[in-house]
Structures are given as C-alpha cells and as structure tokens.
Amino acid sequence: MKYILVSGGVISGVGKGVISSSIGAILKCCGIEVTMIKIDPYINLDAGTFSPYEHGEVYVLDDGGEVDLDLGNYERFLNITLHRENNITTGKVYQSVISKERHGDYLGKTVQVVPHITDAIQEWVEKVAQIPVSEGGKTPEVCIIELGGIVGDIESMAFVEAFRQFQFRVKRENFCVAHVSLVPQPKTTGESKTKPTQSSVRELRGLGLSPDIIVCRSERPIAESVKEKISSFCHVAPQQIISVPDLHSVYEVPVFIENHGIADFLCERLHLGVAPLPPRRKYMAEWIELGDRIRHxxxxxxxxxxxxxxxxxxxxxxxxxxxxxxxxxxxxxxxxxxxxxxxxxxxxxxxxxxxxxxxxxxxxxxxxxxxxxxxxxxxxxxxxxxxxxxxxxxxxxxxxxxxxxxxxxxxxxxxxxxxxxxxxxxxxxxxxxxxxxxxxxxxxxxxxxxxxxxxxxxxxxxxxxxxxxxxxxxxxxxxxxxxxxxxxxxxxxxxxxxxxxxxxxxxxxxxxxxxxxxxxxxxxxxxxxxxxxxxxxxxxxxxxxxxxxxxxxxxxxxxxRGCKLSPREPQSDYYDSEEELHDVNELRVKQLNIGENENDDNSSAYSSSSQF
Missing domain, CATH: 3.40.50.880 (Class I glutamine amidotransferase (GATase) domain)
Structure with a gap:
C-alpha cells in the first residue's frame, strides 16, 4: 500500500480537498485503484451536529455516515463510494482508545497520547486503506490522506506525530507528503509573497515531515523566480513546486496539475510500477473534455x-x-x-x-x-x-x-x-x-x-x-x-x-x-x-x-425521446466537427503546459472567478 499525505499551511480552506481529489483522479486515470481518508482534528465524533455556518454542509454517505464536505469532493472526482470510517476525527480516535482502556486492553498501563493515540491513528489508517471503494471490490493501491486544518494547529499535533512515525512504519518508498500553501499576492504591490509558505514548510519539517511536493495556491500564476525562491528555502526541487492559481472550474484542476508532470513524479517516487504514460490528452481526455465543455x-x-x-x-x-x-x-x-x-x-x-x-x-x-x-x-x-x-x-x-x-x-x-x-x-x-x-x-x-x-x-x-x-x-x-x-x-x-x-x-x-x-x-x-x-x-x-x-x-x-438529448440541443453547438474538437483539446493542453509563460495572453485557463 502506498500513502500520500496532503497537509495545509498558512490558512484553512485553501483547497486541500480539491488538490487531494485531483491527485486521486489523476492516479485513477493511470489505472491505479485509489482510496481517500479525511482527518478532521475536532473532538466531535462526526459532522452531524454542526451548523452549516460552522463547517459547511454535512455530507452523507451510503452507510449513513455524516461527514465533512470534502468527502463529497472525493466521491465526485473519483466516482467511488466511501464509508464513515474514511472520515477520522479526534473524537473517534479518543473514543476508541478510551473504550479499549475500559476493557483492560492496555493491561493497566498509563494511556498516553504517545504511543496509544498515535498508534491508534496509524492502525486506523492502515485498516481503512484496505477497504474497497470501487465496483468490483478491488483493494486500493494508493491511499490519499488529507489532514484538516493547518500545520501548527494544536488540535492536529497528535496526527502529525502519528504520520511522522508512520513514514518509518511503512518505509519511505511507500509514503510521500504534498503540502498545500497559500502564496498571497497583495494588490498594493502585485508581488507574490513566499514568507508564509516558507514558515509553514519550516514548521512541518520541524515536526518531522518533509514535503515532496509543494502546491502553491494563489489568485494568479506565480513566476518561475518565485518557485526558485521557495525551492531554495524549503529544500524542494523547483519542478516539485506546483502553482495552482484560481481557475474557471474545480474540474480543470486535475488537468492543470497533471501538466506539471505529477503522475510521472508520483509513479517514480512511490514505485507504482505504471508503464510509460501515453500523451496526457489521451489518458486525461475525459477531464480535458469536461473542463473545455464548462469553459465554452x-x-x-x-x-x-x-x-x-x-x-x-x-x-x-x-x-x-x-x-x-x-x-x-x-x-x-x-x-x-x-x-x-x-x-x-x-x-x-x-x-x-x-x-x-x-x-x-x-x-x-x-x-x-x-x-x-x-x-x-x-x-x-x-x-x-x-x-x-x-x-x-x-x-x-x-x-x-x-x-x-x-x-x-x-x-x-x-x-x-x-x-x-x-x-x-x-x-x-x-x-x-x-x-x-x-x-x-x-x-x-x-x-x-x-x-x-x-x-x-x-x-x-x-x-x-x-x-x-x-x-x-x-x-x-x-x-x-x-x-x-x-x-x-x-x-x-x-x-x-x-x-x-x-x-x-x-x-x-x-x-x-x-x-x-x-x-x-x-x-x-x-x-x-x-x-x-x-x-x-x-x-x-x-x-x-x-x-x-x-x-x-x-x-x-x-x-x-427516451431521455436523450436532441442533436439540436445546446450541447452539440460547441464545435462544428470532430476536427475542431481535437484542435481545441490540443490548444487546451498547450495552454495548461508547464513550460508556457505564465504571463502570455493565451493563458486563459486562469480566472478570478474561481470555484475553489
């Protein structure tokens, strides 16, 4: 089993759920079975009693689990069916440990955060990662874990410590970290500020976890010089730093980050054994077409x-x-x-x-x-x-x-x-x-x-x-x-x-x-x-x-017509021919290409009307 931990820095609500879902969607397009886990460091047993103003909507799963709305993103992006156990909260973990203590499972030992709580977290992740989430009942090959909140929150310390230990438990070749951080761009100067990202990565490293990928969220694309600056201060190669600006739709994110070569990197970093990937426009065709349909x-x-x-x-x-x-x-x-x-x-x-x-x-x-x-x-x-x-x-x-x-x-x-x-x-x-x-x-x-x-x-x-x-x-x-x-x-x-x-x-x-x-x-x-x-x-x-x-x-x-759209319906008005659709897809891939100049006038993928 391979594990990808997605952490966040600077502020919450920066888009970790969409980034996590997009990484999962990319791996699934590569033919890899993926499961997802969301960790919420609050003491509530689940999201069922939250006011929508407190935490957004309560998402309901097939088994009746009332969970965080990010699990809805996971199901929509990956077309999988998750279970209540895929949402871990501090309350659930402590309840489990206290229940074991009451049954005498610890043989009279003093029950502590380390090792009992941290061990319980690791065991929970390993157990849930094995549960099939797709039709056919196949055991997942990759488990993506989103850690709620931001690095440095006192509520999430036990989870960070658990994953510091977990990386050695499952070995380095089976575990990597993607850190999502905000890069502010004040309108007064128009300059991308890297200090918040530097600080959050420094704190993450100080807690024993080193990011393999840094995803920089910003209103507009960041320049290569900004990536190089983050690279030099955060000990991550520039090609492993991905700038994700506000896009027209969240469904453009998988194509956008894949054009930075994230599938190739993860396949190599985690030894996924995937054969050389075909051109992106082929295995990502469904997502390219969806994003293009929305835009037009x-x-x-x-x-x-x-x-x-x-x-x-x-x-x-x-x-x-x-x-x-x-x-x-x-x-x-x-x-x-x-x-x-x-x-x-x-x-x-x-x-x-x-x-x-x-x-x-x-x-x-x-x-x-x-x-x-x-x-x-x-x-x-x-x-x-x-x-x-x-x-x-x-x-x-x-x-x-x-x-x-x-x-x-x-x-x-x-x-x-x-x-x-x-x-x-x-x-x-x-x-x-x-x-x-x-x-x-x-x-x-x-x-x-x-x-x-x-x-x-x-x-x-x-x-x-x-x-x-x-x-x-x-x-x-x-x-x-x-x-x-x-x-x-x-x-x-x-x-x-x-x-x-x-x-x-x-x-x-x-x-x-x-x-x-x-x-x-x-x-x-x-x-x-x-x-x-x-x-x-x-x-x-x-x-x-x-x-x-x-x-x-x-x-x-x-x-x-038996619930069929007519050829005269608006959906057929996008393109006059298959050739035109092919040309548009080619242009779309080119626009989102990592090598393109971010300041070029053709970079129409970027929009201030983000749906993050």
Missing part, C-alpha cells in the same frame, strides 16, 4: 436556491455542484442566486421592506427554484411562500428534504384549506400536523439519530406517466441517500392525493412518502431524499436534469 458554455440558466444558510455558500455545496453537473451535461451555464428564505416572509415587508422586495424580485427573475433541506423554524414560512409561488406561476420547482415537506404543507393549506397545517418540528401544537416526526429516529439525541444513508425508493404502479420516474429511466425502484427525522403524516395522504398532489414514490414498506409531483405543472417535483449526494460530473442526478430542462422548456422533448 454558450447559454445561461438562472437557478434560485431558497434557503436559510445562504450567508455561506459551502452550506449548499452538493446542491450547487449537482446543478452545475446538470447544466454542463445539457449545455447551460448555471447561474445561482441565493435567496434568504426569511426575506420572503410577510413580516419582512414591515421589518425590512428593502430585503423583502429584493428577495421577491430575484425569485421572479429566476428560471427555476430549488428549496433545499434544513432544520429549525427560521425561514420555513419563506420556503412555503416560495413553493406556493412556483406552483401557482408554473415555475419549475425542485424541493429537497425540508423542501419536500414545505410543498406538502403549502398544498394542504391552500388546496385542502387547512390554513393552520404545519410540521410539528415548527409548531408542536398545530391543528393539522401534516408533517410528523419518526419516533424511532427522534430519540432526543441530536447526533446520528436521523434516518440516514442509502435507502430504497419504490415507484408506485400508477406512476408510469410520472416525469420524475421517466427521468430515472422508468425504473421500478431507485437507491438514494437520506437525512431526516420527519415524514408526511399518513392520515393526510389520501386527501392530498385526492386534490392532485401525487406521491409517486414510497419506501419499501409503502409507509413513508418519498417523491411527490404535480401533473398539471411544467415541473413540480419534491423528494424526501437528497439526490445531490449521488450526482457526478459525468452522470448528473435525474431530478436536477429535469429541473434545468424544464427551466428552458426542453423537458417534454427530452422525455419523448
């Missing part, structure tokens, strides 16, 4: 996300990625407008009329609407108002989790005339509780008690004409990931369906409602599960595909 999108679609955590875009990372996946596939550049749900509520008309009118104006100008999940009372009424507006104005709508429940509440209030209908999560004393809790998933504890992970949804036999079922290829059942503890009250289902709200998908016991749809609407779909978690760059999630198509009035034709 001609048309736009405006999507409003009506949520309660809109101050931090990372709160809805998987949803925004899923929307981009769908837009890229169909041929539309997705422009996302975040709308604070509470600003749509009538109370804001008197409290803050400017915010109220701005929010409604943005909602009216969008092409389609997504109402995502969330917890708590704040913003729920605004989400319900957004759902009502979409239903009455034939605006394409997709509700997810709480958005699904908001659609049920809105329909009950305005079509069934149950004006006080609500969820007991928001109003425990509501006269018409159309959304209730699931007792077995509401034990009073907050962490890990919801209905989590991959579950089967069965389409009803009466749903053959359903748009959403057709988007899923007419399947009888589908597998999607869940994260909720409230459900539609079965007592109201018959009355809701009688008035036109169709529940076309249910759980395997046909007790819980999973998918709803309106027939007399361009696209009014809501799902209890989270389809965004399984969306991939080359395989977008069907509900998002339907939403974007409906927003551009192309859904009917798409479904009539």
């Amino acid at each position: 999108l001609k048309y736009e679609v405006i999507v409003a996300i009506v949520g309660k955590y809109t101050r931090l875009e990372d709160s809805y990372t998987s949803i925004t990625k899923a929307l981009h996946h769908a837009g890229n596939k169909i041929g539309y550049k997705v422009v996302i407008k975040f709308i604070e749900a509470s600003n749509l509520e009538n109370t804001m008309l008197t409290d803050d009329p400017a915010s109220y009118h701005t929010a409604w104006r943005e909602l009216c100008l969008c092409d389609c609407v997504v109402v995502p999940g969330g917890f708590g009372k704040r913003g729920v009424e605004g989400k319900i108002e957004a759902v009502r507006w979409c239903r009455l104005n034939d605006k394409p709508f997709l509700g997810i989790c709480l958005g699904f429940q908001a659609a049920v509440i809105e329909f009950a209030r305005n079509e069934l005339k149950l004006t006080d209908a609500h969820s007991i999560e928001v109003n425990e004393d509501t006269k018409y509780p159309v959304v209730i809790d699931m007792p077995e998933h509401n034990t009073g504890e907050m962490g890990g008690t919801m209905r989590l992970g991959q579950r089967t949804t069965v389409f009803k036999t009466s749903s053959n004409s359903s748009k959403i079922r057709k988007l899923y290829g007419g399947k009888e059942k589908i597998e999607e990931r869940h994260r909720h503890r409230y459900e539609v009250n079965p007592e109201y289902i018959q009355n809701l369906e009688k008035h036109g709200l169709k529940f076309v998908g249910v759980d395997v016991d046909q007790q819980r409602m999973e998918i709803l749809e309106l027939d007399n609407h361009p696209y009014f779909v809501a799902v209890q599960f989270h389809p965004e978690y399984l969306s991939r760059p080359v395989n977008p999630s069907p509900p998002f595909i339907g939403l974007i198509l409906a927003a551009k009035d192309r859904l009917k034709g798409y479904l009539a």
Whole structure:
C-alpha cells in the first residue's frame, strides 16, 4: 500500500480537498485503484451536529455516515463510494482508545497520547486503506490522506506525530507528503509573497515531515523566480513546486496539475510500477473534455436556491455542484442566486421592506427554484411562500428534504384549506400536523439519530406517466441517500392525493412518502431524499436534469425521446466537427503546459472567478 499525505499551511480552506481529489483522479486515470481518508482534528465524533455556518454542509454517505464536505469532493472526482470510517476525527480516535482502556486492553498501563493515540491513528489508517471503494471490490493501491486544518494547529499535533512515525512504519518508498500553501499576492504591490509558505514548510519539517511536493495556491500564476525562491528555502526541487492559481472550474484542476508532470513524479517516487504514460490528452481526455465543455458554455440558466444558510455558500455545496453537473451535461451555464428564505416572509415587508422586495424580485427573475433541506423554524414560512409561488406561476420547482415537506404543507393549506397545517418540528401544537416526526429516529439525541444513508425508493404502479420516474429511466425502484427525522403524516395522504398532489414514490414498506409531483405543472417535483449526494460530473442526478430542462422548456422533448438529448440541443453547438474538437483539446493542453509563460495572453485557463 502506498500513502500520500496532503497537509495545509498558512490558512484553512485553501483547497486541500480539491488538490487531494485531483491527485486521486489523476492516479485513477493511470489505472491505479485509489482510496481517500479525511482527518478532521475536532473532538466531535462526526459532522452531524454542526451548523452549516460552522463547517459547511454535512455530507452523507451510503452507510449513513455524516461527514465533512470534502468527502463529497472525493466521491465526485473519483466516482467511488466511501464509508464513515474514511472520515477520522479526534473524537473517534479518543473514543476508541478510551473504550479499549475500559476493557483492560492496555493491561493497566498509563494511556498516553504517545504511543496509544498515535498508534491508534496509524492502525486506523492502515485498516481503512484496505477497504474497497470501487465496483468490483478491488483493494486500493494508493491511499490519499488529507489532514484538516493547518500545520501548527494544536488540535492536529497528535496526527502529525502519528504520520511522522508512520513514514518509518511503512518505509519511505511507500509514503510521500504534498503540502498545500497559500502564496498571497497583495494588490498594493502585485508581488507574490513566499514568507508564509516558507514558515509553514519550516514548521512541518520541524515536526518531522518533509514535503515532496509543494502546491502553491494563489489568485494568479506565480513566476518561475518565485518557485526558485521557495525551492531554495524549503529544500524542494523547483519542478516539485506546483502553482495552482484560481481557475474557471474545480474540474480543470486535475488537468492543470497533471501538466506539471505529477503522475510521472508520483509513479517514480512511490514505485507504482505504471508503464510509460501515453500523451496526457489521451489518458486525461475525459477531464480535458469536461473542463473545455464548462469553459465554452454558450447559454445561461438562472437557478434560485431558497434557503436559510445562504450567508455561506459551502452550506449548499452538493446542491450547487449537482446543478452545475446538470447544466454542463445539457449545455447551460448555471447561474445561482441565493435567496434568504426569511426575506420572503410577510413580516419582512414591515421589518425590512428593502430585503423583502429584493428577495421577491430575484425569485421572479429566476428560471427555476430549488428549496433545499434544513432544520429549525427560521425561514420555513419563506420556503412555503416560495413553493406556493412556483406552483401557482408554473415555475419549475425542485424541493429537497425540508423542501419536500414545505410543498406538502403549502398544498394542504391552500388546496385542502387547512390554513393552520404545519410540521410539528415548527409548531408542536398545530391543528393539522401534516408533517410528523419518526419516533424511532427522534430519540432526543441530536447526533446520528436521523434516518440516514442509502435507502430504497419504490415507484408506485400508477406512476408510469410520472416525469420524475421517466427521468430515472422508468425504473421500478431507485437507491438514494437520506437525512431526516420527519415524514408526511399518513392520515393526510389520501386527501392530498385526492386534490392532485401525487406521491409517486414510497419506501419499501409503502409507509413513508418519498417523491411527490404535480401533473398539471411544467415541473413540480419534491423528494424526501437528497439526490445531490449521488450526482457526478459525468452522470448528473435525474431530478436536477429535469429541473434545468424544464427551466428552458426542453423537458417534454427530452422525455419523448427516451431521455436523450436532441442533436439540436445546446450541447452539440460547441464545435462544428470532430476536427475542431481535437484542435481545441490540443490548444487546451498547450495552454495548461508547464513550460508556457505564465504571463502570455493565451493563458486563459486562469480566472478570478474561481470555484475553489
């Protein structure tokens, strides 16, 4: 087993997750089986109880693990299925060691950070690295480990020490370190500052780990002279220093860093035994084509996300990625407008009329609407108002989790005339509780008690004409990931369906409602599960595909053709011939080539509108 440790310096959020994912994607293109581990040095057992403002979205895995959003990047880039054990936290490690101590496994010895905690970390990594993550059950050959936070954080010291020991445990030829650091470029001088990177590398070396690769993150490309300066102070060869500026899309990063020869270096450094690699444009063709497709999108679609955590875009990372996946596939550049749900509520008309009118104006100008999940009372009424507006104005709508429940509440209030209908999560004393809790998933504890992970949804036999079922290829059942503890009250289902709200998908016991749809609407779909978690760059999630198509009035034709894009669709308008596509790919490789002058006018790969 080979191991690559990715550490970070200067500031957090510098892009370690994308760099780690990109390295994994490159190795996978070389035919190497790769697995990923994310280490989060907080004491929480998992990310399940975090506020999205604290740490971004909570990503859910097939086995129900609530983990850091970086594991979503890993799954999207590598198209693999990870497990809860692939996310290691300080809390998990200490819980494991304390449990062993209580069972007497240490034979009365004093339990200490070194060696007991550090040994537990090393054993965990070795164990998890052997777990298959791809179809076919092959044991991974390379394990990429991302160490959260930055070098020097007191919280991560035990992990750094563990990997200092680990490099000798597995031997040098099986272990290398990639250090991701920020190179600031103050606008006052325009000069690249290397001191922060020098300091972070010095600290890393002082802790016993020497980087084999330094990835310099910056707004603009850094000059060769800057690389040479970093090289001389950090004891790393200039060719092992990679400058990654802000790019147009995160999906350009694998091609960009591979054009620095990282695959050749890793194959040699870790003795991976890969035969001489073909030209990059061949084994990286899928990524080159994806990046080029994104860069040359001609048309736009405006999507409003009506949520309660809109101050931090990372709160809805998987949803925004899923929307981009769908837009890229169909041929539309997705422009996302975040709308604070509470600003749509009538109370804001008197409290803050400017915010109220701005929010409604943005909602009216969008092409389609997504109402995502969330917890708590704040913003729920605004989400319900957004759902009502979409239903009455034939605006394409997709509700997810709480958005699904908001659609049920809105329909009950305005079509069934149950004006006080609500969820007991928001109003425990509501006269018409159309959304209730699931007792077995509401034990009073907050962490890990919801209905989590991959579950089967069965389409009803009466749903053959359903748009959403057709988007899923007419399947009888589908597998999607869940994260909720409230459900539609079965007592109201018959009355809701009688008035036109169709529940076309249910759980395997046909007790819980999973998918709803309106027939007399361009696209009014809501799902209890989270389809965004399984969306991939080359395989977008069907509900998002339907939403974007409906927003551009192309859904009917798409479904009539058996879910196939017409030759007249925008995606075919990029190039007039295969020859032109080949020429563009050749130019793309040339533009991203390591040997090209960073200041050349053709270096259009760089953009200040980064998606890192």
